[in-house]
Amino acid sequence: MLELLDICAGYGDTRVLREVSLWVPPRSVVALLGTNGAGKTTTLRVASGLLAPTSGRLLLGGQDLTGSPPHALARRGVCHVPEGRGVFPHLTVRDNILVQAAGGDVDEAVEKAVSAFPVLGRKIRQPAGSMSGGQQQMLALARAYVTSPAYVLLDEVSMGLAPVVVDEIFEFLGKLAGSGCALLLVEQYVTRALELADYVYLMNRGRIDFAGEPGELDSARLMEQYLGAQT
Numbered sequence: 001m002l003e004l005l006d007i008c009a010g011y012g013d014t015r016v017l018r019e020v021s022l023w024v025p026p027r028s029v030v031a032l033l034g035t036n037g038a039g040k041t042t043t044l045r046v047a048s049g050l051l052a053p054t055s056g057r058l059l060l061g062g063q064d065l066t067g068s069p070p071h072a073l074a075r076r077g078v079c080h081v082p083e084g085r086g087v088f089p090h091l092t093v094r095d096n097i098l099v100q101a102a103g104g105d106v107d108e109a110v111e112k113a114v115s116a117f118p119v120l121g122r123k124i125r126q127p128a129g130s131m132s133g134g135q136q137q138m139l140a141l142a143r144a145y146v147t148s149p150a151y152v153l154l155d156e157v158s159m160g161l162a163p164v165v166v167d168e169i170f171e172f173l174g175k176l177a178g179s180g181c182a183l184l185l186v187e188q189y190v191t192r193a194l195e196l197a198d199y200v201y202l203m204n205r206g207r208i209d210f211a212g213e214p215g216e217l218d219s220a221r222l223m224e225q226y227l228g229a230q231t
């Protein structure tokens, strides 16, 4: 279980998260939804160790990892796919995978990445930056996948992509979840996120103001609160 307990966090003097508690059980899909600027990205940054909380605790498998650096969490199976893709544009697709698979079997990692997104196989020697936005996003997801993570934190991975690419990405996320990987999903496509999710948290101004199963959500309230969110 990945647990955030009473987390307060921010940037300099700006307080963003206010006593946020959130649980991601192994092999579950948890959607974290909220208005713009609510603190969703900040929550993922705390969960992956990129941002140390000012108070509260981060636990993984019952172990207190509050203040641990990102590589310590990555080593324990927590993988963060940040907003804006996070691939190395000047490296080839293969080298992007190689960097992620460091220490492991590179051919196996490439094969796994290509099995997830066959288009990567056709671009394997090209610089990642020469691919379309959708293909770069696929590469970012494939890089996470090859490490066989236990928890993947996904920040708006469908942002700005063509509907057909969004379909492919959600299909992959379904498979990833089906393979036993837990997902913490920040998503603008509310309906799609809820279709995948076992649990949902709604965040507003740095606080969690709903936690439960998608079926318990009041859809009228959801739409009112998330008017403008894409379905």
Ligand SMILES: Nc1ncnc2c1ncn2[C@@H]1O[C@H](COP(=O)(O)OP(=O)(O)OP(=O)(O)O)[C@@H](O)[C@H]1O
Pocket: 011, 014, 016, 034, 035, 036, 037, 038, 039, 040, 041, 042, 043
């Ligand atoms: N590096 C930073 N320095 C200062 N303030 C920041 C920084 N990053 C985010 N913020 C502020 O923290 C608040 C929460 O931002 P965050 O990105 O976590 O929200 P979000 O829910 O992910 O929003 P969005 O959907 O717009 O990405 C916002 O008010 C934002 O302006």
